[in-house]
Amino acid sequence: MKLREDQIERYSRQIILPNVGGKGQEKLLAAKVLIIGAGGLGSPAALYLASAGIGTIGIVDSDKVEFNNLQRQIIHSIKDVGRPKVESAQDRINAINEDVKVTTYNLRVTSENILDIIKDYDIIVDGSDNFPTRYLVNDACVLSKKPLSHGGIFRFDGQAITIIPGESACYRCLFALPPPPGLVPSCQEAGILGAVAGVIGTIQANEVLKYILGLGNLLTGKLLVFNALDSSFRQVKVPKDPKCPVCGENPTVTKLIDYEQFCSIKRR
Amino acid sequence: MAVKVIIPQPLQKLTNNLADVEANGANIKELIDDLEKNFPGLKERICDETGKIRRFINVYVNEEDVRFLKQDNTSLKDGDEVSIIPAIAGGR
Numbered sequence: 001m002k003l004r005e006d007q008i009e010r011y012s013r014q015i016i017l018p019n020v021g022g023k024g025q026e027k028l029l030a031a032k033v034l035i036i037g038a039g040g041l042g043s044p045a046a047l048y049l050a051s052a053g054i055g056t057i058g059i060v061d062s063d064k065v066e067f068n069n070l071q072r073q074i075i076h077s078i079k080d081v082g083r084p085k086v087e088s089a090q091d092r093i094n095a096i097n098e099d100v101k102v103t104t105y106n107l108r109v110t111s112e113n114i115l116d117i118i119k120d121y122d123i124i125v126d127g128s129d130n131f132p133t134r135y136l137v138n139d140a141c142v143l144s145k146k147p148l149s150h151g152g153i154f155r156f157d158g159q160a161i162t163i164i165p166g167e168s169a170c171y172r173c174l175f176a177l178p179p180p181p182g183l184v185p186s187c188q189e190a191g192i193l194g195a196v197a198g199v200i201g202t203i204q205a206n207e208v209l210k211y212i213l214g215l216g217n218l219l220t221g222k223l224l225v226f227n228a229l230d231s232s233f234r235q236v237k238v239p240k241d242p243k244c245p246v247c248g249e250n251p252t253v254t255k256l257i258d259y260e261q262f263c264s265i266k267r268r
Numbered sequence: 269m270a271v272k273v274i275i276p277q278p279l280q281k282l283t284n285n286l287a288d289v290e291a292n293g294a295n296i297k298e299l300i301d302d303l304e305k306n307f308p309g310l311k312e313r314i315c316d317e318t319g320k321i322r323r324f325i326n327v328y329v330n331e332e333d334v335r336f337l338k339q340d341n342t343s344l345k346d347g348d349e350v351s352i353i354p355a356i357a358g359g360r
Contacts, residue, residue: 037359037360039359039360040358040359040360041359041360042359069360073360126359127359127360128357128359129357129358129359129360130357131355131357134357151359152355152356152357152358152359153356153358153359154277154278154356154357154358155277155278156277157276157277157356159353159356174326174355175323175324175326175355176323176324177323177324178324178355178357179322179324179354179355190278190358192358197359222331223353225351225353227287229287230287234274234351235331236326236328236331236332236333236351236353237328237331237332237333238333239333239336241335241336
């Protein structure tokens, strides 16, 4: 791939970065990134990845844009209310950058469809909003050996971790089981500050760019914890768990399961 | 053993909205019992009926997850920082 004149101009500020250059830009243009959820996390992630010139961006979401989404889901506009989020996101991405080929999936990922969707991508961004999807995405990525950027937000707190299957801890190594249903309120019930989603979604975009460019240190084997009220970031270590049911020494999860059921079991 | 404990958002309603509190204990188990004295209800959010730390909540001493140390027998010393970090799933 040879960069066009307009691409050299558009991406000049990142091409001049140490260890990026034209070669790095070509890697970005050849890269394929799947974003699950065009919401609070997926919006900033998609906008930065599109602006940086990721060649192919897939977006999965089955929802339509609602007026109360605009407080944080910054990829959508007033005129998009009522439209499928994937279409709104596609239009906004291409309004910024026509280099980006956008593939839309107006659906929910399930155990039946996810492996087929992720197989064409280099790295996955999880911006979903519920535990069943998070465990589904983790397990699918581990089983398919696809790198995964995980981000989660709750009120004024955020978390992010990058998972390289086979090398670093997965989401189940971090949290073996989900909380029982009803114990942890959703953003809809608990509230979320839009900028918190922006911080974590932007960190996810940054992780993807570093992964594709081969730069720096990824958030692998560690969880980044953001506290918006203190403006503090902390990191804690996340070792691979030898007893992890999906990536441990004797895995018991060797194919995708029913995640709604997995997350609705009442455990002690 | 005076230890600073960092409380996550979902549990701060039990700590009078404090994001960090002081507590004492020679190990994590004692620390959680001490927290419960000052902030009733906190223990049952962190531990199950058998007293074990719940699987969707991690407890860290400084940067280390106690699951990979000695679980709730992990010892504490003055100046340690304990973080309670639950799984959060929000993204929209």
